[in-house]
Amino acid sequence: MGLTLDQARAIVAGTLAAGGERGFNPLTVVVLDAGGHVTAVERQDGSSAKRFEIAHGKAHGAVAFGWGSRRTMGRAEDFAPFVTGAGTAIGPLVPVPGGVLVRDAEGTLLGAVGVSGDNSDNDEAAALAGIESAGLVGQPD
Secondary structure (H helix, E strand, O other), rough: OOOHHHHHHHHHHHHHHHHHHOOOOOOOEEEOOOOOEEEEEEEEEOOOOOOOHHHHHHHHHHHOOOOOHHHHHHHHHHOOOHHHHHHHHHOOOOOOOOEEEEEEOOOOEEEEEEEEEOOHHHHHHHHHHHHHHHOOOEEEE
């Protein structure tokens, strides 16, 4: 079975809670299933405009490539034409940390979480905390 709505909602709640506990700026969280379909989204009050698109791009790239957006950033630094071409071929992706794959305990890919609102490292930290709070495993790279 894939990522359930209850799991996606738990990830969102855990991500937002972690951001609040750590004093992060207001966040937007997008959870995609393994097919890249939006399963859950929340935007905190005060999260700036277009954060959905950024969070979605982080998660979308993670699902599309099968690795977290931190690795995509490395690919962009090493070979920018790859990321540019991939974005043209597969749609929006944002090659900075904050897009994290979601796996179950056996390692099966369930989907990805994208977070935007604070700096990219904090976005990633909130995503990892949210995934863990849902009893799942995050893969940031």
